[in-house]
Amino acid sequence: MFFWYDPTMIIAIPGLIFTLWAQAKVQSAFGKYSRVAARSGITGAGVARDILNRNGLSGVAVEPVRGQLTDHYDPKAGVLRLSEGVYDSRSIAALGIAAHESGHALQHATNYSALVLRSAIAPAAATGSQLGIWIFMAGLLLSYLTRMPGLGLLMDVGIILFTVAVVFTLVTLPVEFNASKRALVVLAKGGYLTQDEIPQAKKVLDAAAWTYVAAAATSVLMLIRLLVLRGNRD
Numbered sequence: 001m002f003f004w005y006d007p008t009m010i011i012a013i014p015g016l017i018f019t020l021w022a023q024a025k026v027q028s029a030f031g032k033y034s035r036v037a038a039r040s041g042i043t044g045a046g047v048a049r050d051i052l053n054r055n056g057l058s059g060v061a062v063e064p065v066r067g068q069l070t071d072h073y074d075p076k077a078g079v080l081r082l083s084e085g086v087y088d089s090r091s092i093a094a095l096g097i098a099a100h101e102s103g104h105a106l107q108h109a110t111n112y113s114a115l116v117l118r119s120a121i122a123p124a125a126a127t128g129s130q131l132g133i134w135i136f137m138a139g140l141l142l143s144y145l146t147r148m149p150g151l152g153l154l155m156d157v158g159i160i161l162f163t164v165a166v167v168f169t170l171v172t173l174p175v176e177f178n179a180s181k182r183a184l185v186v187l188a189k190g191g192y193l194t195q196d197e198i199p200q201a202k203k204v205l206d207a208a209a210w211t212y213v214a215a216a217a218t219s220v221l222m223l224i225r226l227l228v229l230r231g232n233r234d
Helices: 009-033 044-054 092-109 113-145 151-189 198-232
Strands: 061-065 072-074 079-083
Touching: 009 092, 009 198, 044 061, 044 079, 044 092, 072 092, 079 092, 092 113, 092 151, 092 198, 113 151, 113 198, 151 198
Parallel strands: 061 079
Antiparallel strands: 072 079
16 A cells, blocks of 8 residues: 555645635636735835834834745844735735735734744654655655564654644744734724725735645644554554
8 A cells, every 4th residue: 555545635634625625716816806906095005114113113124025925034034025916016905815814924023922832843843744744744655565573663753743734833823813913903093994895905915824724734734644644554
């Protein structure tokens, strides 16, 4: 039985479908509201710069980055990077995303607990995400091909490593939800968007949030699959 083609694969299929749906949803929302200009006339970069300055974060740089929806805040470099469709755009979608990323900078400045936890486990999570499944698969395949001792332990190590990656995706959820909540409050109070524009920005941020929910769900389902496969080898 090969790891990727066995009956337990059905466990992972809902996660794949969920992920595709979430990606389509965010692309649709971003595409729609990136064509709607905000009445304030300010750009995404302008919103981010102003939010940071108002909160005493003038030292955080705002830079453009290539790609679509590649926006992110880099706490190590102290840089907020906005994608090509956000940096110079005056759309409602651009302002929503720029404010969201600014929310991450505010989280970092105030030591938001979920962000602190996520940052702490990030290195281990990266290792678990890259190596966990492969270590598990190596142990699983060898258990079918040989009688080598310690293969169960090898699979367990893979599961433990991958579990850290799963925890990371779960901790990411409150971080992203909080950043979006902060963004909507700031957009309204700062006058960057009008009251009737706020719900449109919320649709973009809610759609983006679903991609993180899908990632977490997919990771959990994959962990369940690993546990089922491991149980079958006992």
